[in-house]
Amino acid sequence: MSTILKNVSKQYDEGGKVIDNISAEIKTGEFFVIVGPSGCGKSTLLRMIAGLTEISDGTIKIEDRVVNDLPPKDRNLTMVFQSYALFPFLSVWDNVAFGLKARKNDAAEVNQRVDDALRMVNLDEFRDRKPRELSGGQRQRVALARAVASDAKICLMDEPLSNLDAQLRIKMRQEIYALQRKLGLTLIYVTHDQVEAMTMADHIMVLNESKIQQVGTPEEIYNNPANEFVASFFGVPPINILPAKKLSGNTVQVNNDFEIELDQEIAQSDFRIGVRPNEMTVAKSDELHANATIKAVEFLGDEKIVHAKLSHGGNISIIVSSETDFEPYENIEVSSSNNVLLFDLNGKSIEAKKTEAVANA
Numbered sequence: 416m417s418t419i420l421k422n423v424s425k426q427y428d429e430g431g432k433v434i435d436n437i438s439a440e441i442k443t444g445e446f447f448v449i450v451g452p453s454g455c456g457k458s459t460l461l462r463m464i465a466g467l468t469e470i471s472d473g474t475i476k477i478e479d480r481v482v483n484d485l486p487p488k489d490r491n492l493t494m495v496f497q498s499y500a501l502f503p504f505l506s507v508w509d510n511v512a513f514g515l516k517a518r519k520n521d522a523a524e525v526n527q528r529v530d531d532a533l534r535m536v537n538l539d540e541f542r543d544r545k546p547r548e549l550s551g552g553q554r555q556r557v558a559l560a561r562a563v564a565s566d567a568k569i570c571l572m573d574e575p576l577s578n579l580d581a582q583l584r585i586k587m588r589q590e591i592y593a594l595q596r597k598l599g600l601t602l603i604y605v606t607h608d609q610v611e612a613m614t615m616a617d618h619i620m621v622l623n624e625s626k627i628q629q630v631g632t633p634e635e636i637y638n639n640p641a642n643e644f645v646a647s648f649f650g651v652p653p654i655n656i657l658p659a660k661k662l663s664g665n666t667v668q669v670n671n672d673f674e675i676e677l678d679q680e681i682a683q684s685d686f687r688i689g690v691r692p693n694e695m696t697v698a699k700s701d702e703l704h705a706n707a708t709i710k711a712v713e714f715l716g717d718e719k720i721v722h723a724k725l726s727h728g729g730n731i732s733i734i735v736s737s738e739t740d741f742e743p744y745e746n747i748e749v750s751s752s753n754n755v756l757l758f759d760l761n762g763k764s765i766e767a768k769k770t771e772a773v774a775n776a
């Protein structure tokens with residue numbers, strides 16, 4: 416039992432494909448996150464699963480049934496939108512009950528489900544208020560309660576937290592995660608926020624420019640990205656990508672500025688390395704030997720980020736302890752551990768240790 420997308424594409428009347436040949440399986444009961452930059456096609460894909468946008472090509476199957484031609488109401492799913500989509504003149508209780516009342520005529524059951532859902536999202540005491548009398552977070556919870564109260568097996572969410580402030584977003588993230596686990600919901604969740612994707616997902620689909628870049632667990636995506644785009648999308652500050660050249664054996668020269676010793680020999684003579692900011696080290700240097708110059712230092716409490724320019728061009732970020740006293744314009748010597756990712760000149764991962772990774776970019 417699962418949701419299966421097979422060669423799904425979307426082309427609006429004018430212009431090219433906004434979803435290009437997407438195939439994936441979303442298992443029943445899992446938290447599946449679709450992530451990617453603005454305009455990559457996330458909402459379009461979700462709306463096609465919901466039945467709100469027509470599919471141009473391919474098939475969508477929900478629990479063994481091809482749903483391509485089924486209207487949204489027959490797909491056994493609920494959807495939570497960024498805008499919450501609440502009825503302004505209905506109370507919180509009636510908003511949650513609305514869809515259920517339309518589908519069920521057993522009033523006792525409707526009452527029970529709505530009461531349970533409101534308790535679950537801690538809104539019991541707000542049941543008689545109108546949406547305008549609620550905060551953004553509370554409105555969001557009404558939308559969640561509506562999804563919880565419905566007996567739909569699959570819940571689709573489109574950037575449900577993007578209107579909330581940073582702290583509330585973290586709190587609601589935890590609440591959605593806990594609810595999904597408690598109810599065993601199949602949750603398909605769209606976001607452009609890599610942290611939301613990493614912290615909540617069982618599996619992540621990374622989209623860019625209409626295409627799947629990779630599908631995998633958060634660990635797979637972070638540790639074995641299929642390409643430079645995926646590597647750069649996850650991690651703050653982003654991974655440093657630098658040109659590299661094989662010297663001899665396992666010795667590699669990076670950006671003409673420093674050398675590292677890889678733990679394996681690679682075939683390519685010219686390639687790129689990706690090194691996370693916490694895998695690089697910095698030391699003060701006199702001008703003769705410096706291979707980089709500090710541009711800025713960001714203080715983050717327990718650590719600092721040193722932004723530097725390498726002497727052969729290119730900018731890097733390095734995470735250092737907050738006790739260090741690096742200053743802008745200082746000359747420094749940077750180096751890196753050999754815990755690096757390797758990419759060919761087209762940006763594809765060189766190592767063949769991909770697990771579930773699908774790279775068709």
Ligand SMILES: Nc1ncnc2c1ncn2[C@@H]1O[C@H](COP(=O)(O)OP(=O)(O)OP(=O)(O)O)[C@@H](O)[C@H]1O
Nearest residue numbers: 427428433451452453454455456457458459460607
């Ligand atoms: N009804 C439409 N007609 C024509 N083009 C559309 C329509 N809806 C969306 N698009 C285009 O399809 C592409 C994908 O849009 P979509 O909303 O799916 O992206 P997204 O990844 O969800 O972006 P965001 O994160 O900004 O919401 C965009 O280039 C958009 O302009």
